[in-house]
Amino acid sequence: MIEPVEQLCARLIRFDTTNRGHGQGRGERDLAELVADLLTDAGLKPVLLERAPRRSNVIARLSGQRPDLPALLVQMHLDVVPADPEEWAVDPFGGEIRDGFVWGRGAVDMKDMCASVLTVLARWAEQGRTPLRDIVFAFVADEEDTSDYGAHWLIKDHRELFEGCAVAIGESGGYTVPTRRPDGSLAHLYPVGTAERGTAHLLLTATGKAGHGSRRNDDNAVVKLVDALHRLAAHQWPVVLTPAVREFIERTAATLDVPVDWDDVDGTIARFGPAVKLVENTVRNSTRPTVLSAGYKVNVVPGVAQAQVDTRVLPGTEEWMLSDIDNLLGPGIRREFIANQPPVQSPIESPWFDAMADAIRAQDPEAVVIPYCMGGGTDAKAFSKLGIECYGFAPLLLPEGFDYRAMAHGVDERVPVEGLRFGVEVLDGFLSR
Numbered sequence: 001m002i003e004p005v006e007q008l009c010a011r012l013i014r015f016d017t018t019n020r021g022h023g024q025g026r027g028e029r030d031l032a033e034l035v036a037d038l039l040t041d042a043g044l045k046p047v048l049l050e051r052a053p054r055r056s057n058v059i060a061r062l063s064g065q066r067p068d069l070p071a072l073l074v075q076m077h078l079d080v081v082p083a084d085p086e087e088w089a090v091d092p093f094g095g096e097i098r099d100g101f102v103w104g105r106g107a108v109d110m111k112d113m114c115a116s117v118l119t120v121l122a123r124w125a126e127q128g129r130t131p132l133r134d135i136v137f138a139f140v141a142d143e144e145d146t147s148d149y150g151a152h153w154l155i156k157d158h159r160e161l162f163e164g165c166a167v168a169i170g171e172s173g174g175y176t177v178p179t180r181r182p183d184g185s186l187a188h189l190y191p192v193g194t195a196e197r198g199t200a201h202l203l204l205t206a207t208g209k210a211g212h213g214s215r216r217n218d219d220n221a222v223v224k225l226v227d228a229l230h231r232l233a234a235h236q237w238p239v240v241l242t243p244a245v246r247e248f249i250e251r252t253a254a255t256l257d258v259p260v261d262w263d264d265v266d267g268t269i270a271r272f273g274p275a276v277k278l279v280e281n282t283v284r285n286s287t288r289p290t291v292l293s294a295g296y297k298v299n300v301v302p303g304v305a306q307a308q309v310d311t312r313v314l315p316g317t318e319e320w321m322l323s324d325i326d327n328l329l330g331p332g333i334r335r336e337f338i339a340n341q342p343p344v345q346s347p348i349e350s351p352w353f354d355a356m357a358d359a360i361r362a363q364d365p366e367a368v369v370i371p372y373c374m375g376g377g378t379d380a381k382a383f384s385k386l387g388i389e390c391y392g393f394a395p396l397l398l399p400e401g402f403d404y405r406a407m408a409h410g411v412d413e414r415v416p417v418e419g420l421r422f423g424v425e426v427l428d429g430f431l432s433r
Contacts (some may be wrong), residue, residue: 005119009116022145055142075380081109100416121137167390169390172378173374191278195242195249228330242373249279263344281375
């Protein structure tokens, strides 16, 4: 008897795999061992790999009927961000099922996808089915921090495990965005991630003359840094229509009967209803100061002041954006990278994208499948370095009014039971073909 996907998802949530960053947390080992057992039960031969104790990755390859075809990678992460139980209506690691939802940290990010994939594999084992091509399943560590114990380490030290993989699917795509047209009719939009903005976390350092806070100081590091940050934060980055963003706007506008004004992109997308959240952060680059550090005593002017800036970079804009940042910062500010992961971009006109769309429409005939660019980042940034085309495709059926984007990393994270069951059917159809 195959365990229902919602019960499996709840069981996965009960493993506290909190990642607090900087190598801190409970680790993924206990959950990884369960995943490995489930993969073994489905007839696969998983391997557990760790760069550090308890930071576990599980990799397994399932041979297909046509080993001559390019292989597919299904990549998921086992870790989750922290959750404060005082803020939640339920135990964030209780894996509670109620009111038609599975509740808990990781319910949509991304133990739902892990449960759906494992359910598909259990079904195939019971029915004696095999996919058309080889599929590599990667359940990885550390995605919620640097991926230095997960995907980035795997592609560096164990890249042979991904031999022959041409395409990968992962989180953040294939879910329903119910949106009303002007006439009140409901459109079922399904975004599939075909691109990601790059992540360029910057450290800015201003140096000046240290001294007493009561005395005139025209070389104050704090003032120089604050002035530079104000220029950077106030700067309005121009609209840049990458292929994924342009295609998203065109297809969404046509579906929702919204006229497109390319001279007023912000005004156009403002009429997209809930779908605006999928595109409002990816029509331009962004630079947002997030961390400040200077001084140790109120009456002492420090000689050094630093800031960290979360910078997100659209495909094809890296060179001129960094040049503009340097001009905005001005002299006396040193810029360096804390992290620099370039943007990801995969083809829209692709049989892979078409197959994802077909798999969704097989379960929801009214589905409108559209490409989109993710505003944040995933482990696609690692796997794309191997030449693998990466897509965000973790299908779910979501009801109208359900704020899916507020669930990931949010309080009272939960996923609809019916949505999980829908995702299993979509993944079964896509992975089978």
